[in-house]
Amino acid sequence: MTAAMDIPVTKATESKLKSYSFEKLVFGKDFTDHMLEADYEDGEWKNVEIKPFQPIQFLPSMAALHYGQAIFEGVKAYKNTDGEAFIFRPYDNLKRFNISAKRMQMPEVPEDIFIEGMKQLIAVDQDWIPSKPDHSLYIRPVMFATDESIGVHASNRYKFFILLSPTGPYYAAPMKIYVEETYTRAAPGGVGFAKNAGNYGGSLLAAQRAKEQGYDQVLWTDAFEHKWMQEVGTMNVFFIVDNIAVTPSLEEGTILEGVTRDSAIQVLRDMGIQLEERKINIDELIDAYKKGTFTEIFGTGTAATISRIKELRYKDFSMNFDLEKYNIAKELKQRLTDIREGKAEDVYGWMVPVE
Numbered sequence: 608m609t610a611a612m613d614i615p616v617t618k619a620t621e622s623k624l625k626s627y628s629f630e631k632l633v634f635g636k637d638f639t640d641h642m643l644e645a646d647y648e649d650g651e652w653k654n655v656e657i658k659p660f661q662p663i664q665f666l667p668s669m670a671a672l673h674y675g676q677a678i679f680e681g682v683k684a685y686k687n688t689d690g691e692a693f694i695f696r697p698y699d700n701l702k703r704f705n706i707s708a709k710r711m712q713m714p715e716v717p718e719d720i721f722i723e724g725m726k727q728l729i730a731v732d733q734d735w736i737p738s739k740p741d742h743s744l745y746i747r748p749v750m751f752a753t754d755e756s757i758g759v760h761a762s763n764r765y766k767f768f769i770l771l772s773p774t775g776p777y778y779a780a781p782m783k784i785y786v787e788e789t790y791t792r793a794a795p796g797g798v799g800f801a802k803n804a805g806n807y808g809g810s811l812l813a814a815q816r817a818k819e820q821g822y823d824q825v826l827w828t829d830a831f832e833h834k835w836m837q838e839v840g841t842m843n844v845f846f847i848v849d850n851i852a853v854t855p856s857l858e859e860g861t862i863l864e865g866v867t868r869d870s871a872i873q874v875l876r877d878m879g880i881q882l883e884e885r886k887i888n889i890d891e892l893i894d895a896y897k898k899g900t901f902t903e904i905f906g907t908g909t910a911a912t913i914s915r916i917k918e919l920r921y922k923d924f925s926m927n928f929d930l931e932k933y934n935i936a937k938e939l940k941q942r943l944t945d946i947r948e949g950k951a952e953d954v955y956g957w958m959v960p961v962e
């Protein structure tokens with residue numbers, strides 16, 4: 608393993624920043640000048656380097672393409688009002704990354720590559736961190752299997768890389784959501800709690816079907832009854848019922864343990880909102896909607912932060928929400944944004960300085 612300070616850096620000959628516009632950023636489309644790469648071979652991590660953003664070449668027999676040993680993370684970096692760069696809760700992403708690695712029979716990535724490598728990469732490309740409100744530098748760590756063999760077994764070799772992408776608000780408008788009853792994202796014993804690439808590939812058909820019916824995404828339900836709430840699109844989900852915030856609990860292993868989910872739980876509690884992590888089903892939500900006590904529904908995620916939902920459709924029944932009354936989601940988003948953008952004191956110790 609390479610000590611943190613030894614990561615060699617090869618600088619790009621010319622920065623793309625000179626001709627880059629931070630206006631109208633499209634999520635995940637543009638990348639900074641540099642990337643970090645490392646290889647796992649013979650039981651150890653090696654070849655850690657920061658280099659110009661460039662293609663990675665492999666033979667068509669590369670294992671990840673065939674059997675899906677591929678995991679990733681989403682992290683964000685911000686600049687505070689003094690122009691200093693900070694990463695939001697990267698140690699929590701490292702923890703989750705290694706939980707995903709274990710589930711997918713892949714090696715763990717050590718802190719001095721994941722965290723120190725991330726810090727050093729951002730330090731090299733810190734002029735790419737947007738300073739506009741609601742903008743940030745999205746960080747994408749990835750690991751995939753690189754054995755050039757199509758035998759079905761855990762690979763012996765892996766590639767780890769980190770990409771950086773300047774980004775603005777993810778969902779421009781409040782969302783319309785369809786409660787999914789045909790397709791399943793995760794079942795107990797499966798890989799729902801892991802951030803492996805296949806979970807996202809497997810979700811695309813349902814999302815497309817929802818779009819064809821005029822909805823932005825689906826609300827994933829359990830595999831057996833399609834009644835119990837899991838996640839919304841690529842986000843965790845929160846419901847405000849009777850002024851209590853309810854979010855699905857994690858014990859079945861079907862839900863990704865979101866870093867933004869955990870941040871929302873802590874901030875909501877500090878706002879004096881009662882918070883329940885428990886199972887919640889569609890019948891309870893419909894009853895509460897009919898009584899007028901189901902007042903807000905929103906998604907939480909790294910890319911989207913807090914995304915309000917304005918319509919929830921279950922079979923032929925549509926629940927429509929008054930966004931003007933989304934006081935809890937609004938204050939939660941503001942509090943999180945203020946901490947991330949350095950406008951409020953970071954009482955939780957979430958912001959990790961890049962340098």
Ligand code: COI
Binds near residue numbers: 680681908909911
């Ligand atoms: C994130 O919120 O970081 C995600 O991973 C969601 C999506 C962009 C894949």
